[in-house]
Amino acid sequence: MCAMAIVAGRADLDGAAEVGFDIELPVFSVGAAGELANVHPQTLRQYDRLGLVVPQRTEGGARRYSLRDISRLAQAQQLSQEEGINLAGITRILELEEENRELRRQVERLRKPAGSSVFAADADGGIVEVERSQRARMWRRQLRADARQLPSRESVRAERAEEGDDMGSRSVVVWGIR
Template sequence: MARIAPKLRKAYTMCAQALVAERVSLDASEELGLNVDLPIFSVGQAGELADIHPQTLRQYDRLGLIVPQRTPGGARRYSLRDINRLSQAQRMSQEESINLAGITRILQLMEENRQLKRQNRQLRRRMEGNVVFEAAADGEVIEVQRVRRVREPSPYRRTILQITAR
């Protein structure tokens, strides 16, 4: 596991708190440039952020409800995506009395829905012609947003527009 700078760790922690408080979405976190799959939080940190006892986190892992990534030494590390799922699972369990099998299925469907919405946004941008592909520094092909210049209509066209508007 790579170590991250204290300021970046703080940004991830603040984002996790905002996710739990439902002030930000996972997609918005990604758009801010945060890697929502970066395994950064220990069991204790994740439990504190999501207000879940660490033993409950371990139980969720054993049941396959929320399976964190592991360090080479076997320690659990939770990502922003995991924190978001933990928070949602806790809410469904406590407030809506949904059983763990139901929570598992709901979380799967929510993630599938999020991915489909994301693909839909990408397809819309492509259809609108606002997307261009270019090579990144490492040679990977990336998608970038094209900026269109707005031209001032010619005086002739402006006159036609004024006449047709009447």
């Protein structure tokens, strides 16, 4: 559905990424990609050879297209069929549009308040930015509030002493969450 909305112009890659779609995930076969973008499978192969839209490959060598690829295919088709632009022009336009999109994303990241992102390591050990979600912030605030409701260490010790428990090695108490 997302790919169809992108091809129809009702959605874009930035919006798809914002709502959680992995726009780089290679899920569409040659047939599905061709049908979605209204491009003949032989044209897809030509675009791959020319470097216009280069899909990822399965271990067996089959092409798999991502949402980003589908968007590029639809744009290439529209530029070629409706605007009469040649493949060299289409390649340059798509490169510039991708560069523009990346610059807009960087500007958006720079506009976010400090502390709205955290950084983590990806599977290859590279550093990736992970945006903090509102739900995670609310969860941490609730944990802190709950921790403030816990009795103090001293009051627990006093209560245990009254009960005859010396809080020896068999007792474990977890204190506050930061």
